[in-house]
Amino acid sequence: MRSGKISDILLGALCSIAALTGIGALIWIVTDLIQLGLPHLSPGFFTEEVTESGRGGGIGPILASTALILLSCLTLAVPIGVGSALWFAEMITEKSRTGKLLTASIDLLASVPSIVFGLFGMVFFCQVLGLGFSILAGGLTLACMVLPIVIRTTISAMRAIPQDLRPAAAALGLSRTTTLGKILLPRALPGILVGVTISVARALSETAALIFTSGYATRWPGSLNDSGRAVSVHIYDLAMNIPNGAGRASASALVLLTLILIINLTASFLSDRWFARQSATHPAING
């Protein structure tokens, strides 16, 4: 038995209450969604077109648009984000003036509200670049939004690499490119994967940045230049603008939640396997 000091018991109780409140909120939301949404779910819901502004049919075209928006977002955000993070982690020292300035800019970019990205995307991608309300404009806007996430996680993955690998590589006469490409990057990959996963979850759950950029259209997207509605925008529209839309909004939310869960689980499975392959069971020196 643990000794019964009052303050210990009190602290334990408070922490338990806090934890239960957090878990409780999650359970409440999920139960609510299941109760409201599950009756609307059927195999057809995933493939059928949207009818009666969402009161009927399914969310087939919306899932397709969401996938395309996500794809265009990642196609831009991952190479640029990883590239700039590598440059940042390998070429700039954290404590230098440039380093501090860059860290501050990334932090600032990360804390910009998504509606501001939406407005920026509408002006820059839709109007200045002439992309109009389109999947591409939405994807590019999301790319700007998730860029700091990709950059930050990649930087911390690079900084977490054991320090002795760099001199080991240098002493063998390996060039910087080989050191980065064949030794450091493979080691950092699981961390980068985590960053991409967080970005995907963030992009999938984004509404404000997409309303003004990829738009509302519920038809099947024919190309990246078409307007297309993302799942989160659909949920927002059903819940706010369509009378009796709550049931189908919940059904769509349930689909979105499941999707994010699957992506998270896959990513953590992959990165676990990667780590297992890289460092075997006991990375420690044992004699």
Place this chain on the structure above:
Amino acid sequence: MDSLSISDLTIRYGNFTAVKDVNLEVPAGEITALVGPSGCGKSTFLASLNRLTDLTPGCIAEGKIVLGESGCILGPNVNILKLRRRVGMVFQKPNPFPQSIRRNFEIPLREHGIPKREIADRTESALKDVGLWDEVSNRLDQSALQLSGGQQQRLCIARALALDPQVILFDEPCSALDPLASAVVEDHIAALRGRVTVIIVTHNLAQARRISDSTAIFWIRDGAGTIVEHGPAKTLFTSASDPDAVYYLSGERG
């Protein structure tokens, strides 16, 4: 095998002088041990011999380091990657790449343009040189980090040997290992005599005495590390003249 001839070498980090006016002749194919208390510039000196000091921002080496026939290795026109192939290094803590044993050889060998068909042979003969082949030949595709510390260190020696270096620098290669593993690694270093030029930093005086042909003692003079005594290992340990060196060698100081 190449000899190394170091004259008037001074190494600075910004305003701090780590090593001052070092002169040392390292004969080809011999084993030269560097001993002395911690913080007197031995490791810095060693790292300057294949320009690994370049990795530290603000570190400047002045003077002359002449490698074999190829002239001074300091200066901007030296191909550093080729230099490091000729002058390999093994560190205090074993540092295999966190990949398979095979990849640990493949990456550097490919980098230096060794044809693919030769890589397996070179890997095998380097592993045999350090007595590791029989222990790992059936698990070359497993992670190098699964090996014990002593095996990892021998892998690092083999990895350096596979590139056919002229000189190998050892920076306290046994101090992170247990006594038995340390003895095995030491034997393999001693076996390199006559094949490559070896310079080894060690805190173990008995080890320096056992394996080196000549020994140099580093000490702090005027705030910077320098060599205070240098000579054949056989006689140096009994006939040192510098008072600090005498105390150090007798085990009364350092």
